[in-house]
Amino acid sequence: MSIKNQQKEVHGKGPAVRREKNTDIKKPKTEEVSAVKVVDSSEVVKAKKEEKMYVIPLGGLDEVGKNMTLVQYRDEIIILDAGLTFPDDELLGIDLVIPDFSYIESNKNKIKGLFITHGHEDHIGGIPYLYNKIDKSVPMYGGKLTLALAKSKFDNPGFSKVLPKMKEIKGRSKIKVGKYFTVEFIKVTHSIADAYALAITTPAGVIVHTGDFKIDLTPVDGVGVDFSRLAQLGDQGVDLLLSDSTNSEVEGFTPSExxxxxxxxxxxxxxxxxxxxxxxxxxxxxxxxxxxxxxxxxxxxxxxxxxxxxxxxxxxxxxxxxxxxxxxxxxxxxxxxxxxxxxxxxxxxxxxxxxxxxxxxxxxxxxxxxxxxxxxxxxxxxxxxxxxxxxxxxxxxxxxxxxxxxxxxxGIHVSGHASKDEQKLMLNLIKPRHFMPVHGEYKMLKAHKQTAIETGVVEKKILIAVNGSKIEVTKSYAKIAGKVSAGAILVDGLGVGDIGNIVLRDRQQLGQDGVVIVVLTISKETGMILAGPDIVTRGFVYSRESEKMINEAALCIKEKLKSYEEKKITEWAALKTVTKDVASKYFYDKIQRNPVILPIIMEV
Amino acid sequence: MSIKNQQKEVHGKGPAVRREKNTDIKKPKTEEVSAVKVVDSSEVVKAKKEEKMYVIPLGGLDEVGKNMTLVQYRDEIIILDAGLTFPDDELLGIDLVIPDFSYIESNKNKIKGLFITHGHEDHIGGIPYLYNKIDKSVPMYGGKLTLALAKSKFDNPGFSKVLPKMKEIKGRSKIKVGKYFTVEFIKVTHSIADAYALAITTPAGVIVHTGDFKIDLTPVDGVGVDFSRLAQLGDQGVDLLLSDSTNSEVEGFTPSExxxxxxxxxxxxxxxxxxxxxxxxxxxxxxxxxxxxxxxxxxxxxxxxxxxxxxxxxxxxxxxxxxxxxxxxxxxxxxxxxxxxxxxxxxxxxxxxxxxxxxxxxxxxxxxxxxxxxxxxxxxxxxxxxxxxxxxxxxxxxxxxxxxxxxxxxGIHVSGHASKDEQKLMLNLIKPRHFMPVHGEYKMLKAHKQTAIETGVVEKKILIAVNGSKIEVTKSYAKIAGKVSAGAILVDGLGVGDIGNIVLRDRQQLGQDGVVIVVLTISKETGMILAGPDIVTRGFVYSRESEKMINEAALCIKEKLKSYEEKKITEWAALKTVTKDVASKYFYDKIQRNPVILPIIMEV
Missing domain, CATH: 3.40.50.10710 (Metallo-hydrolase/oxidoreductase)
Structure with a gap:
């Protein structure tokens, strides 16, 4: 579809909706209809009053990274981005983190398409993991560079060699998927080429997602923000705006690249x-x-x-x-x-x-x-x-x-994200009925909310959601109406999701104070200790003095075990517990450290 | 010694030495003598021409923290501060870090006193550890608050209950220790009360150490910087200035508290x-x-x-x-x-x-x-x-x-350290013959050097040293003339210095990928495997699938060991090595992780 045609479709719609500062204006009913008409009217499924759609962020809220949002209308779902994030210091040994796809998995057959705003890791890095869970036939849409970068992500062991269908889009491309969805790509500027905002239209209304953006008025490649289309959308009426909050604590206007x-x-x-x-x-x-x-x-x-x-x-x-x-x-x-x-x-x-x-x-x-x-x-x-x-x-x-x-x-670096004044400009262009800051830590979402209030969005029409929130959007309201399962899936090597809190806690303790292994060999028949306790340590102590300490610890354990032998206590669990307790106490008293103590009993 | 007396001692000395911008002025000989005369002349050990003293930083260079500097003249040493630093993320499990005291230990009998500039952890936190290595009779000098805080540091298991002698000082207190040293405390402002710079006089010259400082012109307690005394010292001639570099990358003047x-x-x-x-x-x-x-x-x-x-x-x-x-x-x-x-x-x-x-x-x-x-x-x-x-x-x-x-x-926080303009003011007051930036990472020391050049100190008269540098100071030159052992001693629980690189490397690997223990019991007589290999893991994987993987790994090891049994290879070292190699390769191929593999052989 050429740009010219699209412009024609859009021009000459009803008068712009003016939002007055801090006033909650109900739009006249005719306006609501005109907003829907943006989509070719012959194909529009007639909207009933108060049709509902749902926005479900699976990543990017209360965090910077692993951005991913679903939009659901009836039995159809589209996915916006599928990013990853890099682990913080507490996630020991973890290579990367992706969103929890379980809601998607249990709604597999509803997925109609994946729409990618741009080619940064926090928007495309989760894609190959996603396609391990959904059908390869789900098409993927994005700019030329975005798709090329996303394609290169599949080049890793553990991912299918069969790639999903990738469909290249341009600015103002309008994609129809399923029975209900139209998704339009609108050019914005960002710290990578081929960055787009998305306008999503269903019978229940129009949502604009900015993706990551800044407003660069002198872009290096000459391809600037499509103000005209954003403004048209704003005039026609946008029910919910989701906008990038990364720099919402920064005053002013981000300098041009x-x-x-x-x-x-x-x-x-x-x-x-x-x-x-x-x-x-x-x-x-x-x-x-x-x-x-x-x-x-x-x-x-x-x-x-x-x-x-x-x-x-x-x-x-x-x-x-x-x-x-x-x-x-x-x-x-x-x-x-x-x-x-x-x-x-x-x-x-x-x-x-x-x-x-x-x-x-x-x-x-x-x-x-x-x-x-x-x-x-x-x-x-x-x-x-x-x-x-x-x-x-x-x-x-x-x-x-x-x-x-x-x-x-x-001046050797400028940010790729909109500062407060650019966020205000976006809010002025889109004039959303409801607003939801996305892509940012809680403090950034909150600052963005404040900025929105300053531009005249009514406070109660601003939603601060969390990953997994199910946000119900209609033409007259938007509210958090439920919750789906969401969270972080840890990837370590080729293992996806096989590491949880227990493993991480062990790694934490192992990393802090090391490991002390106490091995015993006991007789299968008599239950008597045949060898040990032998103590092996790693990451615990290393010095000439410690040999003495280790021997002393072994002696303490031996004595305690002897008293168990005398009492004829031979259950492994009991022996392990007492070994662990004696060793823990000994080392803490001696040196104030808490290594992982691992008693191992061999039976011959 | 009252302030009045001290002022009398100092007033009326020869004319101020004017340093011209970027010119290396040799002071006339008479001036050099007058600088020494600051100390009560009757007690002065006559300075021979080109007497040498040494400044030896043991901490605080190329780092922020564990500040400690020695000044040595002939067979006498004084210590300025004894701080600690908190470990960075790489020092897994380490509680705190103190300077390497080995040079002090091997020169124990030369130590004449410990002079503390102020009561922050990075200046007093190492004191109880220091007194575990030196004689309790070495007196400690500092302000009232400083001493009280230092005293509270001894209240921990592992430290002597017998405290060193603590001698309270005030601004302009002049302390004579040993045969050669006079140390004067000069009030500066900082983010703690009772902060002092030190002027150290020996027959070889005068050194001023600023301690940590800012120049607060409206201090909260009304006790400001003793500009007059600093200026007097500058007029009389200071051979080397050591000055706080923490904020040397910050333009301007730090706001008043x-x-x-x-x-x-x-x-x-x-x-x-x-x-x-x-x-x-x-x-x-x-x-x-x-x-x-x-x-x-x-x-x-x-x-x-x-x-x-x-x-x-x-x-x-x-x-x-x-x-x-x-x-x-x-x-x-x-x-x-x-x-x-x-x-x-x-x-x-x-x-x-x-x-x-x-x-x-x-x-x-x-x-x-x-x-x-x-x-x-x-x-x-x-x-x-x-x-x-x-x-x-x-x-x-x-x-x-x-x-x-x-x-x-x-405005809810201001720094306690001098920004560039305050550093310039200090340099203008002291007009040092030689300058050495201290207390800061390398980039801060370097920025401070640049600031000093701007105030007219000649570049070649500025020393950037490292911990352990032995800086020779005379009236005509200052240069790095050697090196003593210096570094970081790691404290973990009650263990001081019993953790080195090997333990840390193990902790790193344990924390990243966990530990896999492979236990075998073999017969003392036949060398045959009686039980095992059994595999125990911690911090490695945790999922239902992993049980299968672990069993498969055990099987691989068993098969390899069987081939060893057949070849009658029974040396422990060989068995351990092959076990480790097989397990490492298996897990890396399977899941791309590198746990610590610990083969343990029990003999019965």
Whole structure:
């Protein structure tokens, strides 16, 4: 469907609905009908009064990450995004976290489509796990880059080699799925190309989901926010707006991505030696600007980091990255170039221990040894929780006498998310009847709520939901009407969901104080102890003195067990319990530590 | 020694030495002598030309915390501070970290005194551990509050009940220890009362150590920086300045602590319900301001948190906290008061899991259940690394519909450390011949160096040292001339230094992927396997499927061992190795995890 046609469909609808500040205006009935008519009227299933639909967020509320939302109307469900999140420190050993798909599994046959707003991990990372649970025939919709990135996610053991059907969309593409759903993609700007908001129409009303967005008025690729379509939707009437809350605590307007290009130019102008630039791999516009500035300053670029290499491949092939001929060199060739002719573009802005920048900082990189005269540009800010790792990297980089450019103040990074004033602009465009802040920790959702109130949304028409909330949406109200099962599924290696609280608690204790194993061999016939107790420890103590302590502990256990032998107590459970108790008490009294105590009884 | 006398000693010395910008001025010889004359001339050991002394930092460089510095002249050593630091995430299970005292231990008989700048943990927390290694007769000098807090540190199992001699000092107190040392305490301001800089004079020269400081021109207790004495020292000539670098990346001038009182007043004015205020326990001035504002608004204060209770006891007894009669109530009584008559003052600004504020946030507090109308004021900013824990607390507090005041912008917290302009002022007052930034991560030391250059210190006269550097100081030069052993000693429970890299690595692996124990019983005589392999796991997997996997792994091991039996290989080492290898490979292939594999062989 061409843009022209769509515009025609939309133009000339009834007068705009004006929302007055802090006033809860009921729209006249005619307006409600006109909102539905946005969808080609011949195909519309006639809306009864007070038709209901449901919005069910499965991730992204009260957290940053694993964004996923369902919209259900009657027996049809569509899925918006399927992201992952990276574990915090408490989830020991966990590689990543995905939403709990159990509601989807038990409604498998209702799923009509997966709509992806953009290609960041927190929106696409859960997709292959999702398709392990739903039918491969469920089609997936998204921008060209988004689909290419999502496709690359399947390239891992444990995922089906048969890919789902992927359907490429453009701005204003309108997708009809099932009997009731029309989903329209509306261009927004974000820290990745091909980012869209979604307008979802069912007989019960219209929902707009912003996806992740900022309002970049001078976007690097020239493709800006589709204000006109957003405004039209607002005029026609939107029943519920779901809007990105990531930066809702930040005042003002997020600067344009273009300003970062200028900051890079200044650093390139000053730099005398090599330039090492670290960025998120998925930040195509950032990468493009670095490419452009490198080209301008006649420097060659070598890339490092697995995800950076992958994104370069995908994005340049699809035309999202425009790379002048001869610009790229391999890491091996870097050494042959003059220092002021080199840019190394790499990953590791978050201090990830194995990322290229961290290896450079710790002098553990195979090809790149930092030296005086090098300039390191860290083009990102630490995500909360990563500060320590990022600062450790910076300290290590500085020790090599490199210039390190990392302050926000240097303009070397801007956020990809809307600050308060952009959120206000979105609210002014959409003029939603009801509002629900999404994508953010509780404090961010709450701040966004406050911002919405300032733009005139009535407080009681704002919903702060949690993952699993079932939000009933009609033309006259939106409310939390129930709850489905939702939560976090932990992925460790190839294991999905096989790790729960007990394993995590054990890992916590093992990591804190280690493990003490007490082994006994007892006779099957007599119940007498034939060997042991032998004690083996790991992660507990390590010193010459501890040998004595371990022997003493074994002695204490032995004596206690002897008294059990005398009393003819031979049940394993009793022996294990007493062994554990004696050892626990002994070590706590002696050294105030609480290792995991594991009594093992062998019978021969 | 009274202040008057000291002033007399100092006044009327030769003309001030003017340092010109970026010029390395050699002072005339007469000046050098006058600098020494600060010490009562009758007792001065005549300085030979180019006498040397040594500054040896044992902690506080390239890190924030465990501050400790030695100054050595001939066979005499004095110690400045003995702090601890709290472990970062990588030091699993470690409670705290202290400096490596081995250089002190091997020079025990040279130690003449311990001089403490102020009573924060990172300056006093290592003291009881230090006195486990040095003679109790070494006297300890510090302000009244500092000594009281240091004394309370000994109240723990593992420390001697016999306390060292504690000698109280005041501003301008001059302490002579040994044959050569004179140490003068000079008042500075900081986020705790009784904070001092130190001027150390030996025949080899004069060193000034700022301790931790800010320049508060309107201090809460009215006791400001002793500019006059600092300026006099500067005029007389200081050979080396060691200065606090904590805030050396922060532009401008740190606001006065008094401004926080005003911010509290505004919050108290607005608050309709209870106020819960969280602060560092040691921040006496902050506590005093909260007391004053509570009194003004006719609210009662209940305190919570072990360290808060301890500081209230100590500081009020010594007169550092002035508490109006009838102001304090117990936590039990709070329920009987009207909501707008209550302040709960507690710990937990850093999200420490067991602190009062965290328990309140998680609804796990015995006495305090948060509710709508409550105002929570978090009067601190997160220390790098604590962000996630602090934000989690804030999210949880907000969920109870409490007002949460936490932004720096609200003026509800100011730093206790000098920003760039205060550092410049200190450099202008002291006009040091040589400069060494201390107390900070590498990036902070480096920023402080840059600031010093801006004030006119010549770059080559600025030293960036590491813990263990042996810095030779004379009247004409200061240089890093060697190295002593230095590092971090880990304290876990009652164990000091019994945990090293191997134990930590094991803890890391245990915490990440858990432990798999494989037990065999073999016959002493035949070497045949009598029982097993049995597999026990902890922190590894937990699900119905995993039972099958574990059995399969045991089977694989058994088969491999059978082939060993057939080949008559019975050495334990060989059996253990093959067991480990088979299990490791099996689990990695199956599930991509790397648990600690512990083969245990029992012989009967």
């Amino acid at each position: 273009k300003s970062v290009g200028e900051a890079f130019r200044q650093e390139f102008e000053k730099a005398k030696g090599r330039i090492i630039a670290a960025s998120f791999a998925s930040h195509i516009h950032r990468l493009q600007q670095i490419i452009d500035v490198a080209h301008q300053y006649k420097r060659k670029i070598a890339i490092d980091g697995r995800s950076m290499v992958r994104v370069f491949e995908i994005a340049s092939k699809l035309g999202y990255l425009k790379i002048p001929e001869g610009l790229m060199v391999s890491l091996h060739e870097v050494g042959k170039l003059k220092e002021d002719k080199v840019v190394i573009l790499c990953t590791g802005t978050q201090g990830e221990p194995l990322a290229a920048l961290s290896r450079i900082a710790k002098d553990m990189h195979k090809h790149i040894k930092l030296r005086k005269g090098d300039t390191v540009i860290i083009s990102a800010t630490p995500i909360p929780g990563n500060e320590r790792a990022v600062y450790n990297n910076i300290n290590n980089l500085l020790k090599h006498d490199a210039e390190v450019v990392f302050r926000k103040i240097a | 008094k401004s926080v009182g005003e911010a509290f007043r505004q919050e108290f004015e607005k608050a309709k319900g209870r106020i819960i205020a969280a602060s560092f326990a040691s921040h006496i001035h902050r506590l005093q301001q909260i007391i004053d504002v509570a009194h003004q608004y006719k609210r009662k204060i209940a305190i919570d948190g072990r360290s808060m209770v301890r500081v209230f006891e100590i500081a009020s007894k010594l007169g550092y906290l002035k508490i109006p009669e009838g102001l304090m109530v117990s936590l039990h009584e709070v329920g009987k008061l009207k909501e707008d008559k209550v302040v709960i003052l507690c710990t937990g600004t850093q999200g420490e899991p067991l602190a009062a504020l965290s328990r309140i946030a998680k609804d796990m507090h015995k006495h305090i259940k948060l509710r709508k109308g409550d105002t929570v004021i978090i009067s601190a900013t997160p220390i790098p690394g604590n962000e996630r824990a602090v934000y989690n607390n804030i999210n949880n507090l907000l969920k109870h519909d409490a007002e949460v005041v936490f932004r720096k912008i609200a």
